[in-house]
Amino acid sequence: MNTQASHLVPTIALRDIPAALIDALKSRFSAQCSTALAVREQHGRDESSFEAPPPAAVVFAQSTQDVVDAVKLAGKFNVPVIPFGVGTSLEGHLLAVQGGISIDVSGMNQVLSINAEDLTVTVQPGVTRKQLNEAVKSTGLFFPIDPGADATLGGMSATRASGTNAVRYGTMRENVLALEVVTASGEIIRTGTRARKSSAGYDLTRLLVGSEGTLGVITEVTVKLYPLPEAISAAICSFPSIEAAVRCTIQIIQLGIPIARVELIDGKTMRMVNAYAKLALREEPLLLMEFHGSPASVKEQAEMVQEIASEFGGNAFEWATTPEERTRLWTARHNAYFAAIQSKPGCRAISTDTCVPISRLADCLLDSVTEADASGIPYFLLGHVGDGNFHFGYLIDPAKPEEREIAEKLNHSLVARALRLGGTCTGEHGIGLHKMDFLIAETGVGAIDMMRSIKRALDPQNIMNPGKIFAL
Amino acid sequence: MNTQASHLVPTIALRDIPAALIDALKSRFSAQCSTALAVREQHGRDESSFEAPPPAAVVFAQSTQDVVDAVKLAGKFNVPVIPFGVGTSLEGHLLAVQGGISIDVSGMNQVLSINAEDLTVTVQPGVTRKQLNEAVKSTGLFFPIDPGADATLGGMSATRASGTNAVRYGTMRENVLALEVVTASGEIIRTGTRARKSSAGYDLTRLLVGSEGTLGVITEVTVKLYPLPEAISAAICSFPSIEAAVRCTIQIIQLGIPIARVELIDGKTMRMVNAYAKLALREEPLLLMEFHGSPASVKEQAEMVQEIASEFGGNAFEWATTPEERTRLWTARHNAYFAAIQSKPGCRAISTDTCVPISRLADCLLDSVTEADASGIPYFLLGHVGDGNFHFGYLIDPAKPEEREIAEKLNHSLVARALRLGGTCTGEHGIGLHKMDFLIAETGVGAIDMMRSIKRALDPQNIMNPGKIFAL
Numbered sequence: 001m002n003t004q005a006s007h008l009v010p011t012i013a014l015r016d017i018p019a020a021l022i023d024a025l026k027s028r029f030s031a032q033c034s035t036a037l038a039v040r041e042q043h044g045r046d047e048s049s050f051e052a053p054p055p056a057a058v059v060f061a062q063s064t065q066d067v068v069d070a071v072k073l074a075g076k077f078n079v080p081v082i083p084f085g086v087g088t089s090l091e092g093h094l095l096a097v098q099g100g101i102s103i104d105v106s107g108m109n110q111v112l113s114i115n116a117e118d119l120t121v122t123v124q125p126g127v128t129r130k131q132l133n134e135a136v137k138s139t140g141l142f143f144p145i146d147p148g149a150d151a152t153l154g155g156m157s158a159t160r161a162s163g164t165n166a167v168r169y170g171t172m173r174e175n176v177l178a179l180e181v182v183t184a185s186g187e188i189i190r191t192g193t194r195a196r197k198s199s200a201g202y203d204l205t206r207l208l209v210g211s212e213g214t215l216g217v218i219t220e221v222t223v224k225l226y227p228l229p230e231a232i233s234a235a236i237c238s239f240p241s242i243e244a245a246v247r248c249t250i251q252i253i254q255l256g257i258p259i260a261r262v263e264l265i266d267g268k269t270m271r272m273v274n275a276y277a278k279l280a281l282r283e284e285p286l287l288l289m290e291f292h293g294s295p296a297s298v299k300e301q302a303e304m305v306q307e308i309a310s311e312f313g314g315n316a317f318e319w320a321t322t323p324e325e326r327t328r329l330w331t332a333r334h335n336a337y338f339a340a341i342q343s344k345p346g347c348r349a350i351s352t353d354t355c356v357p358i359s360r361l362a363d364c365l366l367d368s369v370t371e372a373d374a375s376g377i378p379y380f381l382l383g384h385v386g387d388g389n390f391h392f393g394y395l396i397d398p399a400k401p402e403e404r405e406i407a408e409k410l411n412h413s414l415v416a417r418a419l420r421l422g423g424t425c426t427g428e429h430g431i432g433l434h435k436m437d438f439l440i441a442e443t444g445v446g447a448i449d450m451m452r453s454i455k456r457a458l459d460p461q462n463i464m465n466p467g468k469i470f471a472l
Numbered sequence: 473m474n475t476q477a478s479h480l481v482p483t484i485a486l487r488d489i490p491a492a493l494i495d496a497l498k499s500r501f502s503a504q505c506s507t508a509l510a511v512r513e514q515h516g517r518d519e520s521s522f523e524a525p526p527p528a529a530v531v532f533a534q535s536t537q538d539v540v541d542a543v544k545l546a547g548k549f550n551v552p553v554i555p556f557g558v559g560t561s562l563e564g565h566l567l568a569v570q571g572g573i574s575i576d577v578s579g580m581n582q583v584l585s586i587n588a589e590d591l592t593v594t595v596q597p598g599v600t601r602k603q604l605n606e607a608v609k610s611t612g613l614f615f616p617i618d619p620g621a622d623a624t625l626g627g628m629s630a631t632r633a634s635g636t637n638a639v640r641y642g643t644m645r646e647n648v649l650a651l652e653v654v655t656a657s658g659e660i661i662r663t664g665t666r667a668r669k670s671s672a673g674y675d676l677t678r679l680l681v682g683s684e685g686t687l688g689v690i691t692e693v694t695v696k697l698y699p700l701p702e703a704i705s706a707a708i709c710s711f712p713s714i715e716a717a718v719r720c721t722i723q724i725i726q727l728g729i730p731i732a733r734v735e736l737i738d739g740k741t742m743r744m745v746n747a748y749a750k751l752a753l754r755e756e757p758l759l760l761m762e763f764h765g766s767p768a769s770v771k772e773q774a775e776m777v778q779e780i781a782s783e784f785g786g787n788a789f790e791w792a793t794t795p796e797e798r799t800r801l802w803t804a805r806h807n808a809y810f811a812a813i814q815s816k817p818g819c820r821a822i823s824t825d826t827c828v829p830i831s832r833l834a835d836c837l838l839d840s841v842t843e844a845d846a847s848g849i850p851y852f853l854l855g856h857v858g859d860g861n862f863h864f865g866y867l868i869d870p871a872k873p874e875e876r877e878i879a880e881k882l883n884h885s886l887v888a889r890a891l892r893l894g895g896t897c898t899g900e901h902g903i904g905l906h907k908m909d910f911l912i913a914e915t916g917v918g919a920i921d922m923m924r925s926i927k928r929a930l931d932p933q934n935i936m937n938p939g940k941i942f943a944l
Contacts (some may be wrong), residue, residue, distance in 0.1 A: 196860060196861075200907075296769075358591075422665055423667045447673075457926060
């Protein structure tokens, strides 16, 4: 595995961007195409700490036909195409590492059809999850996938995102029913239907979900919705140690309690959150939990979990039952990243994303805490622990390469541990630029070769977001 | 769409089977390789009504290495390979329509590792679902996917099977975590891990689940298990009409009640079941339901569903609470197919498998009942109605081509209706030989082309179960 890490992406093979392509784009798209440096730079980065030269142009697509025309022009000139939503990816997915043009689909933000009776909704790819939930609010339904950031449905599909509700409602893998996609040749294809299940041929929907823009540009997404639970209760429970909180979580999952959210935050991270959000929550390892169901079922779940928590030294639950209290709680959780960044001015976070079988969670997490503590690098620690997924964010000074090196060593060691324990290098962030070597270690050369064969077959010119997931 | 249907598969392009291949197989596999006609014939058919010449030889694989060696020999001689479990597929998946050899994996029937703490189990592909549930019984866990037949886990993965529990627990799509697969070139690859979620590259697991043996031979399957519910109750509720039963189901689903099973059987089918199983159940449209959860939650679910049922004229539930009563109930359901076959001596069933969004279920089903009644062909009608999936089985006399023609016309009309309503031609049986034209109508030429490109890239010789899903 590559333990090297540099601020600049190491293997850039920039392709020529012919002036004729830019002319053709300007002619086709007029004001919808920009070559202004500020616009290009904004589209040439994401939330990762990687840097690369920006794309040569940005096309602001307003329709599937816009995407088709942009992809066809790019193909004609053999130039890469990088789909862009709102730029919240974390692994360098959006960087134009081989040059190319960015196709910004954030303007394709219409909710196309809400089928409340079927619990499905079809949206354009630029619709964000908050916008979606606002749009379906009056139907009594909601879309549960919540990666923290207000990401677009297109981006969430492309990275197979999940987040805090996945323990109960699954990830984008389970929740995308159908897609419309523009392929590398500029064809529009449809995959899946609104039926709940199907055995109709290859599961192209799930091949495209998580393909990180390397197989096509997603132009329409149909996802499942869920009835808003009759009752929702959120609770905080503090524990004497991270281990106690983790072991409590393991038992909740093993007993099959249908908890909707179970998030770990460690004491140090809580200190950052309190300072940032001017809160006074306990600065101890906490589980933030949420229970969904009928009033009776929520009560029953909460009682069972309180009993388990007590066995592990957990304190009495502090409840957040009104929507406002719950919003405050989850906002604090979602702001942990920003709180951590603010705790060390000028720092960048190098975020990990391992996910292991639940029985291995304590082993994987605790050894990594020990290593991180010994390193002297400050960090935040958050976990979607019900799924066995957690994130360290190592807070490094970008001006100090030695800090980055330590952080990458910690990450390397953590991933190696997770793989030994039967887990994955990425639970929800994707491979992007950062985890290509980890992917090989995880899945083996044979599976990577299969992925490469598929990529070559579907994108023979290698123009769809090249240089991500694997080297071709 | 092709409305033609013939007993013999129409487009057979048999490839040469060199004697040198048979010699090489006999030399490598000795008694594990058979060319006896009876053995070949048994491996050259499934539960469908299609017929084709049998495979030239059957290899009884005992290990992944056996599969590798058989596939490599087949590849060397450019001869098709057809994986075989226990032969319960319904769409001609197992027929050697281009000639070739059958690889029987039913002897690879070891449960390799039960990870009760993680709710996962890894098995060889020949393990059947009943064998699996027997093996994990002592752990307090179970594997819910139940397609009726005691199919193998390999076969269930290959066809993306589901069945009566899918409404709550999902299908093989949601429940397979990881695979070991022998590719067309004889390489062994691994996809997925035991972690509950992952964003690590292309979702090869889900590409292979449902690929019907056309991309590789599955040699190991890791699936999710679930805690046996603390309480299980099954109930029968009869309704004045199919429409009332269907509308009741729609409301149960739209309210998000976590019902574990909700199966429709129509009155005519119940008459067949009663005659076959010497039962005295009401010969009216019935919903067979099952509720899983804590005792309180099961009670609550049942009360809510009883209330909904009453609104639609449903009678008071008849309960089956002991394991024996439940087994009798579900055995009656699973035997409906055989009961129907027995009701018309010498008949074959042509089974449909459409699945539509739940709001369209009544429209789709009722119009199809009207058409079937008008046709004069006897039929059975069963539905996994909670998923919008149902099966007509048209009972035809194989000696009367006109009956087959009527049945295929009914099927054609039903599929066209389901597609118009946003559904799929196959909820769980797969495409096989029978639904290739329907697949094109459903997904469009673009998506089929993408499937074909993947197939050509991963199996350039087209030796893996060729002639299924799509024509190459």
